[in-house]
Amino acid sequence: GAVVSQHPSRVICKSGTSVKIECRSLDFQATTMFWYRQFPKQSLMLMATSNEGSKATYEQGVEKDKFLINHASLTLSTLTVTSAHPEDSSFYICSATTGTGPYEQYFGPGTRLTVT
């Protein structure tokens, strides 16, 4: 149980284009989903927290107009990187929680974004 999937697993896009990453909870309803970014040899950095049906809460320094998050259902959240630039190239990971204790987060397999 508690499986989270991400699609696509890898994506290459040209600078200036937008790319959408999907995060799905396959066998549970996720009241809250999280989006992280991870650069090589570094830790996970929380970008934003999204609750189903409400606006995402972004961490300091994360541009909400650049990283659009939609959490339209209890099993799906999407992250859209708009007007991507090479510095947006990173490993993007989502996680989901049911919101009940002990607040364990179930992580997706990640999406490798390369902007050329």
Place this chain on the structure above:
Amino acid sequence: GESVGLHLPTLSVQEGDNSIINCAYSNSASDYFIWYKQESGKGPQFIIDIRSNMDKRQGQRVTVLLNKTVKHLSLQIAATQPGDSAVYFCAENIGGYSTLTFGKGTMLLVSP
């Protein structure tokens, strides 16, 4: 060890040895801690967790120790295997909120 720049601290062990990975956390209000294992190109995988009202918890081949006095967490892996090679992260959670704060990570390399 401490993370310097982009270099992850690395622990190299022989297969069969016991491994100890350390983590210092910053917030004395943190009351729930998790250890994650991350293999290259994959998402973090839950290993074991511990609440702040405990100082030790054991799983299969793994033990987590919590020292709240010095805000220190450790993960002990018994009889380390090559498949244990990965980056290990500790994460802390502050009472009632669902966000996690991740530590810098330690790379464990197990040689046969």
